[in-house]
Amino acid sequence: MFIKQFxxxxxxxxxxxxxxxQGLAQGVAIDGGNPDDIFxxxxxxxxxxxxxxxxxxxxxxxxxxxxxxxxxxxxxxIDCRSVREGQVISLGEPLEILLTPGHTKNDVCFKASDFLxxxxxLFNGTVGNCFSGDLGRFFxxxxxxxxxxxxxxxxxxxxxxxxxxxxxxxxxxxxxxxVAYLQKYDPQLVVSTxxxxxxVNPYLRFNAPAMMTRLEKRKLPLTTEEQRFSSIMExx
Numbered sequence: 001m002f003i004k005q006f007x008x009x010x011x012x013x014x015x016x017x018x019x020x021x022q023g024l025a026q027g028v029a030i031d032g033g034n035p036d037d038i039f040x041x042x043x044x045x046x047x048x049x050x051x052x053x054x055x056x057x058x059x060x061x062x063x064x065x066x067x068x069x070x071x072x073x074x075x076x077x078i079d080c081r082s083v084r085e086g087q088v089i090s091l092g093e094p095l096e097i098l099l100t101p102g103h104t105k106n107d108v109c110f111k112a113s114d115f116l117x118x119x120x121x122l123f124n125g126t127v128g129n130c131f132s133g134d135l136g137r138f139f140x141x142x143x144x145x146x147x148x149x150x151x152x153x154x155x156x157x158x159x160x161x162x163x164x165x166x167x168x169x170x171x172x173x174x175x176x177x178x179v180a181y182l183q184k185y186d187p188q189l190v191v192s193t194x195x196x197x198x199x200v201n202p203y204l205r206f207n208a209p210a211m212m213t214r215l216e217k218r219k220l221p222l223t224t225e226e227q228r229f230s231s232i233m234e235x236x
Contacts, residue, residue, distance in 0.1 A: 001093045001112040003155060004041060005189055008034035011159045012060055013190060015117055017110065018047045021092030026050050028089055029075075030110060030117050031157060033060065035067035051089055053078035055119025055157055056107040081106040100145070102138025103128035109145065115153035116145060123156040124192045125164030125181070127203040130233065139229045146204060150195035159190045164201075171202045171236060172210055203232055 006014045016038050018027030028051040032038050042049050049072045054061050057080065069075060078089070089095040089110075096111040103120045107128075110117040120128035121138075122145055130138050162185070169178050177199040181192070197204055205211045206228035215222045220231035 001091070001095065001115075003112070003115060003117070005155060005191075006032075006034040006037050006041075007159070007187075008064075009060060013155070013157055013159060014038065014061075014064065015155060016042060016047070016049070017091070017095055017112065017117065018042075019091040019093040024048075024092060026091040028053060028078075028091065028095065029064075029068050031055055031061040031119065032064040032068045035064040035071065038064070038068065039071045049075050050091065051076050051078050053089075054080045055109065055117065055121070056104045057081055058104070058120070061119065061157060080108045083108060098144060100141035102130055102132055102134065102141045105132045105134075107141070111148070114151070115155060116148065117155050118145065119157040121145070122154060122197070122201075122204075123158060123160050123164065124154055124190055124197070125161050125168060125201055127201070128157075135230050135233060136226065138233075139226045142204065142229070143225075146194065146198070148194055150193065150198070152194045154192050154194060154197060156190070159187060161185050161187075161190060167236065168200050168202050171214070172205075172208075174210070175200060202236060203229070206232055 001019050004016045012033050014031040014033045016027050025047040027047045027049050029038050052068045052075050083097050085099045087097040098109045100107045100109045100121045107121050165182050181200045215231050221227040
């Protein structure tokens with residue numbers, strides 16, 4: 001399975017995920033806010049865009065749907081608000097849909113063999129706002145993503161890397177992994193591994209001793225992982 005990233009607007013990131021099984025190239029556009037470039041890329045490489053879908057239904061992620069569907073009239077639209085856990089998009093190879101509510105009530109992520117498309121659930125270096133108001137479900141969704149192999153690549157819905165690392169450095173000023181993370185940052189291809197995220201992303205570091213010490217000094221709840229996550233979300 002392959003993935004191509006497309007920038008649009010100020011910091012949005014959209015994707016074409018595709019396979020090339022026995023010479024038959026098929027793809028799905030995810031958060032296709034740059035529809036013309038996605039279409040041109042697919043056409044130039046003989047990729048049949050079979051599906052158009054989204055990680056969630058915020059307008060900055062769905063804004064390219066209509067244009068893409070006009071340009072690919074045979075493509076099927078998959079409404080992320082009505083999918084089920086474990087549903088598979090077949091592109092010759094499986095692309096699994098994960099239900100990851102938290103940012104909104106209907107967020108999903110997409111799992112290939114070695115990468116995740118995470119939308120606004122998990123960014124490179126930070127996480128999304130909890131607009132759903134349900135931190136418990138958001139925590140469960142992030143734990144689901146954190147359980148994948150450490151080498152799993154994270155492709156998110158926005159490029160917030162530089163701002164996120166400034167925040168991370170203000171929280172853990174002695175975390176030397178932040179410098180290494182920034183050295184690998186490339187605005188032309190924004191990607192990290194899950195291992196990278198666990199080293200620097202403050203919102204995933206609720207088990208890090210330094211983070212637990214900070215929460216203890218502030219006298220915030222920290223008995224369970226979920227309490228620590230909620231405390232970090234509350235203060236940062």
